[in-house]
Amino acid sequence: MDKKELFNQFVAFTTAVHQVTHELTQNVKIENITPVQYKILEYIKVSQPVTPTEISDCQHMSLPNTSRELRKLQERKLIKKIIDTEDRRKHYVCLTEDGEKIMEEAFACIDERFQQLIQHASKKDLEDISYALNILDEKVFNPNS
Template sequence: MDKNALFNQFVTFTASVHQVTNDLSQNIITVAITPVQYKILEYLKVSQPVTITEISDCHHMSLPNTSRELKKLQEKKLIEKISDTEDRRKHYVRLTEDGEQMMDEAFRCIEVRFQHLIQDVSEEDLEEIKHALDILQQKVFKLDVRL
């Protein structure tokens, strides 16, 4: 196995994932939020509750910028901060009921677009895609990468 070629294929794949993700989520939120705020809400929808540091790390944002964006989302009543029961200095962020409803609606729109993308894919190919996604999730995207 040529690991360099595999790496290049992976880079191409991840760039394609970013493009498709952007295309699928384009213009789906009507509430006045920025693309950065949407990405934070999307991350919360699939990973909550998370710490401010986890959000900052995931989105390659400074802690002050992350805190500023979270404050705006909190003012819009889309997120809430909760204190850790064991360490009151540590706070978690999660979606509020309004935030959950907004992201559920966004994900329904994304699903419609996704279903359109795969409408002509055979059942056999769908199974292969599912299997490939399972392997990627287990072997690549859940790795604890420390460089």
């Protein structure tokens, strides 16, 4: 196995992943939500509670810009902030009920398209896919966990 060749395979693969994730999410349409705001909501949904600093780090945006987007999401009642009782500088960000509802709909929509994508997969195919995902997670994308 040539490592250079593996790199080419890797590049083609990640391109395909980006393409497919774009297709899966493209018909998720939340009223008046910008792409960046959607990514933030998605992150909160999966990892809540999170602090603005964590969002800032994970989404690769400055804390001031994160703060601005969070304020907009809060104004739209999609998220709420809870101040840590231990360290009152820290804010824990969570989805509100409205936010949860919207994100569950979004995920359901993505899931629906995902199920279409794998509709022709056999039982063994599904096992192979799951196994392959695990291998790559373990050896490339999440080597520590």
